[in-house]
Amino acid sequence: MAAPAIVVMGGSGRMGRMLCDLVRASDAMRLAGIVEAPGHDWAGRDLGTAMGGAEIGVPVTDDPAAMVAGADAVIDFTTPAATVAMSRLCAETGTAHIVGTTGLTEDDIAAVDGAGAHTVVVRAGNMSLGVNLMTQLVRQVAASLDADYDIEIVEAHHRHKVDAPSGTALMLGEAAAEGRGVTLGDVADRGRDGITGARDRGDIGFAAIRGGDVVGEHDVIFAGAGERLILRHVASDRSVFARGALKAALWAQGRAPGAYDMRDVLGLR
Structure with missing residues (x-):
């Protein structure tokens, strides 16, 4: 079976860069692309060149519809507004949405978890x-x-x-x-x-x-x-959150649609 294709939201941020590095280093998944905010300097470029190196074949976009439709999971540690918008897109495409964004209001949480009627949503305030x-x-x-x-x-x-x-x-x-x-x-x-x-x-x-x-x-x-x-x-290291998100993205593959959290991923319920 092919390795799941992962899209990272906000790949230019601290957590985003760590997620990109960990996905690229993993044999269990592949980095399919990066989503940035509209008008971001990285949009339309290759991730490698955007970071000052050679091309690595990972596109960066600020128009995520096609990229998300072709992905198996989106990992999202961004802002409440961006996360809610991505939840709608993932619901439309059936792409798993792994959410580590904090600062969500009750209405935001209802919108994000509501996408679980159509796809797998794993949301947690902390993924360690x-x-x-x-x-x-x-x-x-x-x-x-x-x-x-x-x-x-x-x-x-x-x-x-x-x-x-x-x-x-x-x-x-x-x-x-x-x-x-x-x-x-x-x-x-x-x-x-x-x-x-x-x-x-x-x-x-x-x-x-x-x-x-x-x-x-x-x-x-x-x-x-x-x-x-x-x-x-x-x-003491942000990688504990990123590694938990990757574990959630793999766990989500083949699951029935629903709103889950890390207790489900870790078998703690």
Whole structure:
């Protein structure tokens, strides 16, 4: 069977370049093309020459319809607007859509997951194996400890990250809420400043740190009277996210249409 053809969204960015390198180095898949924003300097060029080298036979386009129609999967770590637009195109072409984009609103998520009626969508706030195992642990601990244990989620990222809380922090918050049998939107406390009053029992709090070149750190704190349980994940290399996305792209091949996440990919459900 031929290796799946992979299209990378935003190949000129940090994550995009890493994805391109990993796909090209893999024997299990091939890099079919790159999609960039309309008017991007790389559009219409070969990826190799766009990066300052020789041609490598990988086209870059800002008009993705034909490229996506001929691909087996699109890997997408871009912006909410670009991801929603790509979800519509993947639904039309039946191309698997692997989504690591963060900062999605509820409406964005509904649109992206809605494409699962027509194709395979794998969406996750974080695609690393460690984070998804941690998510399972958070769900289990939250189910075991009642609201006498306050839940706080603290995350740290580099200075350039534009959304807060991070997609991973929200994913961990959703897991904690599921464990407690509540809806995160009803109990989330996403900002404290000034005289806020005492903490409400049962709330799930979030705090975000931005600075330097931090790749990603997440703590989930269960704070009770006399003790604290802290679950922690530290990412020191962005390749953990890219490798998870590649695993998802391979897993998606031959699957029935649907909206999936990394728990499905990793067999954790």
